[in-house]
Amino acid sequence: xxxxLTLQVDGATHRLRVDTRTSLLDALRQRLGATSPKKGCDHxxxxxxxxxxxxxxxxxxxxxxxxxxxxxxxxxxxxxxxPDEDHPVHRAFVDHDAFQCGYCxxxxxxxxxxxxxxxxxxxxxxxxxxxxxxxxxxxxxAVDREIAERMSGNLCRCxxxxxxxxxxxxxxxxxxxxxx
Amino acid sequence: xxxxxEPRAIGRDLARRDGAAKVRGTxxxxxxxxxxxxxxxxxxQATVARGRVTEVDTADAAALDGVVTVxxxxxxxxxxxxxxxxxxxxxxxxxxxxxxxxxxVLAETDEVAREAVDLVRVTYAAEEHDARLAADRDxxxxxxxxxxTYPPDTHEGDMAAAMAxxxxxxxxxxxxxxxxxxxxxxxxxxxxxxxSGAGHLTLWDSTQGVHPVRQTVTQIFALEPEQVRVxxxxxxxxxxxxxxxxxxxxxxxxxxxxxxxxxxRFALTxxxxxxxxxxxxxxxxxxxxxxxxDGRLRxxxxxxxxxxxxxxxxxEQTGVPTRNMYxxxxxxxxxxxxxxxxxxxxxxxxxxxxxxxxxPEVAMDELAAALGIDPVELRIRNEPEVDPETxxxxxxxxxxxxxxxxxxxxxxxxxxxxxxxRLEDGWWVGTGVAASVYPTMRMPKSTATVTYDAGxxxxxxxxxxxxxxxxxxxxxxxxxxxxxxxxxVDVLIGDTDHPEASVAGGSSGTTTWGSALVEAVREFxxxxxxxxxxxxxxxxxxxxxxxxxxxxxxxxxAQFAEVRVHAxxxxxxxxxxxxxxxxxxxxxxxxxxxxxxxxxxxxxGMALHEQSLLDPRTGHVVNHDLAEYxxxxxxxxxxxxxxxxxxxxxxxxxxxxxxxxxxGIVGTAAAxxxxxxxxxxxxxxxxxxxxxxxxPAR
Numbered sequence: 001x002x003x004x005l006t007l008q009v010d011g012a013t014h015r016l017r018v019d020t021r022t023s024l025l026d027a028l029r030q031r032l033g034a035t036s037p038k039k040g041c042d043h044x045x046x047x048x049x050x051x052x053x054x055x056x057x058x059x060x061x062x063x064x065x066x067x068x069x070x071x072x073x074x075x076x077x078x079x080x081x082x083p084d085e086d087h088p089v090h091r092a093f094v095d096h097d098a099f100q101c102g103y104c105x106x107x108x109x110x111x112x113x114x115x116x117x118x119x120x121x122x123x124x125x126x127x128x129x130x131x132x133x134x135x136x137x138x139x140x141x142a143v144d145r146e147i148a149e150r151m152s153g154n155l156c157r158c159x160x161x162x163x164x165x166x167x168x169x170x171x172x173x174x175x176x177x178x179x180x
Numbered sequence: 181x182x183x184x185x186e187p188r189a190i191g192r193d194l195a196r197r198d199g200a201a202k203v204r205g206t207x208x209x210x211x212x213x214x215x216x217x218x219x220x221x222x223x224x225q226a227t228v229a230r231g232r233v234t235e236v237d238t239a240d241a242a243a244l245d246g247v248v249t250v251x252x253x254x255x256x257x258x259x260x261x262x263x264x265x266x267x268x269x270x271x272x273x274x275x276x277x278x279x280x281x282x283x284x285v286l287a288e289t290d291e292v293a294r295e296a297v298d299l300v301r302v303t304y305a306a307e308e309h310d311a312r313l314a315a316d317r318d319x320x321x322x323x324x325x326x327x328x329t330y331p332p333d334t335h336e337g338d339m340a341a342a343m344a345x346x347x348x349x350x351x352x353x354x355x356x357x358x359x360x361x362x363x364x365x366x367x368x369x370x371x372x373x374x375x376s377g378a379g380h381l382t383l384w385d386s387t388q389g390v391h392p393v394r395q396t397v398t399q400i401f402a403l404e405p406e407q408v409r410v411x412x413x414x415x416x417x418x419x420x421x422x423x424x425x426x427x428x429x430x431x432x433x434x435x436x437x438x439x440x441x442x443x444x445r446f447a448l449t450x451x452x453x454x455x456x457x458x459x460x461x462x463x464x465x466x467x468x469x470x471x472x473x474d475g476r477l478r479x480x481x482x483x484x485x486x487x488x489x490x491x492x493x494x495x496e497q498t499g500v501p502t503r504n505m506y507x508x509x510x511x512x513x514x515x516x517x518x519x520x521x522x523x524x525x526x527x528x529x530x531x532x533x534x535x536x537x538x539x540p541e542v543a544m545d546e547l548a549a550a551l552g553i554d555p556v557e558l559r560i561r562n563e564p565e566v567d568p569e570t571x572x573x574x575x576x577x578x579x580x581x582x583x584x585x586x587x588x589x590x591x592x593x594x595x596x597x598x599x600x601x602r603l604e605d606g607w608w609v610g611t612g613v614a615a616s617v618y619p620t621m622r623m624p625k626s627t628a629t630v631t632y633d634a635g636x637x638x639x640x641x642x643x644x645x646x647x648x649x650x651x652x653x654x655x656x657x658x659x660x661x662x663x664x665x666x667x668x669v670d671v672l673i674g675d676t677d678h679p680e681a682s683v684a685g686g687s688s689g690t691t692t693w694g695s696a697l698v699e700a701v702r703e704f705x706x707x708x709x710x711x712x713x714x715x716x717x718x719x720x721x722x723x724x725x726x727x728x729x730x731x732x733x734x735x736x737x738a739q740f741a742e743v744r745v746h747a748x749x750x751x752x753x754x755x756x757x758x759x760x761x762x763x764x765x766x767x768x769x770x771x772x773x774x775x776x777x778x779x780x781x782x783x784x785g786m787a788l789h790e791q792s793l794l795d796p797r798t799g800h801v802v803n804h805d806l807a808e809y810x811x812x813x814x815x816x817x818x819x820x821x822x823x824x825x826x827x828x829x830x831x832x833x834x835x836x837x838x839x840x841x842x843x844g845i846v847g848t849a850a851a852x853x854x855x856x857x858x859x860x861x862x863x864x865x866x867x868x869x870x871x872x873x874x875x876p877a878r
Contacts (some may be wrong), residue, residue, distance in 0.1 A: 019289060019291040019292070021291045022291055030220075030289075035205055035207070035208055035209070036206065039366070039447070040450070041450040041806050043450065043806075043807070045450075045806040045807045048364055075205060076203065076205040077205050079204075080204065089203075090200070090203040090204065093199075093203045094195050094199040094200065097195070097196065097770050097771065097774045099202055099203070099647070100417075100646075100649075100774055100775075100778060101416045101417040102198065102202030102203075102207055103363070103417060104364045104416075105202050105203055106202075106203070106204065109203055145815075147814075148815040148817075149814075149815055152813040152814040153813075155364065155806060157362055157363055157364045157417050157419070157811060158417055158778045159779070159780070159782055159817075160774060160777075161781065161812070161814045161816075161820075162777055162817060162820050163777075164814060165814065165817075
């Protein structure tokens with residue numbers, strides 16, 4: 001069975017017909033030719049397909065395209081404010097060599113942008129000491145733990161976690177090397 | 181001795197040239213190759229571990245709207261060569277392991293292809309299979325050689341006498357489980373045969389070597405090299421599993437052959453990677469140490485039992501590092517294999533050294549404890565003057581310097597060597613050390629060209645960058661060979677249209693490809709001097725390293741771990757992991773640090789998490805996905821540090837560099853296991869160090 005839907009991807013509007021079984025990830029990759037969301041497991045276990053929908057990070061492989069008619073999807077390619085401009089997370093990832101093979105990287109970048117927003121909103125995580133008060137952004141050690149916890153849904157087999165932590169911490173505004 | 185390049189670009193902390201594309205996700209990987217109107221290939225896998233396919237009922241699948249064809253061993257094209265049973269896809273009815281490809285579907289969409297494979301009904305005549313590895317099997321055999329060409333056994337002196345007579349002996353068995361490489365990018369190929377019938381095949385393949393893929397494909401399909409082009413600008417990790425083509429590559433080419441003119445996409449699922457993309461064999465390592473009271477070894481022996489597949493042999497060289505590591509006049513290393521009804525094992529990061537430095541380095545820790553000697557000091561006392569196996573001097577060997585510097589940085593001095601005596605806030609705390617080693621290899625064949633055009637120099641070589649940094653470091657090397665700024669140099673890789681390059685394996689890429697580029701530059705300067713004209717071009721090839729006749733060459737390292745084990749739950753954490761390496765000259769510190777840390781992180785996974793659980797009753801890896809095969813996640817890594825000692829080695833190559841892609845994983849698991857013992861007093865000899873193994877004895 002097929003259905004017609006609209007997706008806004010990185011600012012561009014696409015009208016497409018898809019098999020109702022199509023995941024949002026396959027719609028992006030196989031139908032729209034988007035290379036930024038990656039398929040690492042197709043089961044929501046690795047995070048490589050992370051994109052932002054309405055500003056929040058989701059796993060595109062666990063989302064059905066038909067359930068996202070009209071959604072605003074931002075991939076790592078769409079985060080840059082302009083063609084020759086970097087998003088601060090892009091820049092920090094390159095500066096800290098927060099990747100090697102690059103396959104998990106767009107998902108890591110989208111996840112990091114999602115984390116920045118979650119921290120700003122004061123959303124707690126499993127490692128937040130004061131759940132009601134939210135994460136303590138003044139405490140560099142606490143921020144490091146928050147980043148480690150919140151980025152743990154994005155696997156990196158090359159093992160760039162140290163660089164990823166440093167990159168996200170830099171964008172949060174915490175000095176590099178601060179730790180618990 | 182080679183003239184070492186004057187380092188100007190070499191040694192600079194440069195960002196990755198492919199960084200901007202990778203952080204945006206605009207770097208294109210094999211499955212994303214923009215092609216018009218692709219078909220999608222999905223496979224049916226054997227559900228028995230041994231037997232024969234008696235019938236494949238494709239009727240329902242073929243009738244499905246959108247299915248183009250269903251391929252079985254009855255109708256798939258006959259391949260020109262079926263010598264390699266792993267690659268003889270759909271060439272017969274025999275089943276050699278559970279998960280083998282027994283049918284494939286080509287469809288207009290991926291959704292239809294997935295539905296269609298579920299409609300294919302396969303009937304088997306199952307035979308009794310055997311998938312159980314054990315050291316006491318009566319059918320273990322000695323392979324002719326172990327990977328790649330080492331002798332399987334070595335004997336020096338009289339190990340039995342050393343064990344009988346030495347004042348201190350240790351005998352213990354250590355095991356490492358089956359491991360899967362699990363690069364983040366599943367193995368994938370986009371394949372296209374031309375429509376004209378001329379038999380030209382293009383493969384956009386995720387591979388560690390475009391030329392090795394072409395060589396395999398030309399043999400199997402009886403093609404000339406000019407008929408096959410393999411393209412791979414980016415690889416989403418490989419760790420050995422994309423070093424040699426597996427069945428998926430042949431499947432993609434075979435499927436595309438059925439539809440000339442139409443591109444076919446074939447990507448393994450994560451689950452399929454556990455049976456079709458290689459893995460590291462489980463190993464059983466019986467260790468013997470015979471020592472003087474002061475810790476000096478009289479003898480060291482390792483007897484290895486491991487598995488291979490009945491249909492194809494791969495013999496991991498687990499015993500090989502014991503041949504070169506420590507001084508001892510009596511030595512024995514042996515390898516015995518069980519040929520089982522299991523998937524085909526293959527390369528995984530530091531084959532041989534990685535598992536083979538677990539048993540020995542834990543045994544050394546046990547010996548140190550038994551003798552009351554500092555484990556750092558024990559290793560220093562056993563430092564050989566020359567390579568124990570060949571008698572050759574080392575071109576450079578700085579294991580002792582790594583141990584000393586690591587101990588200093590880690591704060592090892594004053595360590596209370598008693599195990600199980602430090603309880604802090606409910607956690608048992610301990611520290612451990614182990615050594616790392618990896619041979620310095622150079623592949624025999626690689627060629628590069630250098631062309632001058634409009635003020636820029638362009639190198640070309642079919643090399644691969646799987647995150648290792650070849651896109652960035654090869655220009656650094658070429659720039660220094662030319663004596664020009666690195667900003668004026670490009671090096672193009674990842675395409676068989678470039679000159680032939682060796683596989684990215686054995687940590688040999690930078691040495692081999694870099695040497696070829698240096699030779700190409702030498703030719704270029706000889707021909708055109710310092711004032712070339714547009715279009716001037718020269719070619720050069722890597723030479724054998726004559727110094728290998730006279731010197732043994734390896735990189736060394738030392739890893740220090742702090743482990744905390746929760747007294748109530750047994751949870752194991754590694755709050756500190758520090759490595760110090762001596763690996764020649766470091767071409768790019770930023771990228772090198774990532775390589776070392778990445779290897780250590782994978783070693784941390786080996787220490788604490790990773791094990792493929794093959795159920796011998798079915799021959800099936802039951803935890804065949806990333807939810808159950810656990811690799812380290814971000815929060816598993818804490819204070820992780822990699823440092824290095826500057827080495828000036830004039831013998832290895834013109835760059836003065838040794839390989840760094842694999843040594844980081846070597847020794848990590850032993851350092852962690854040794855620290856877990858120091859924390860708890862429980863000696864874990866079987867990886868991984870999970871809570872059920874450290875908790876009971878407390």
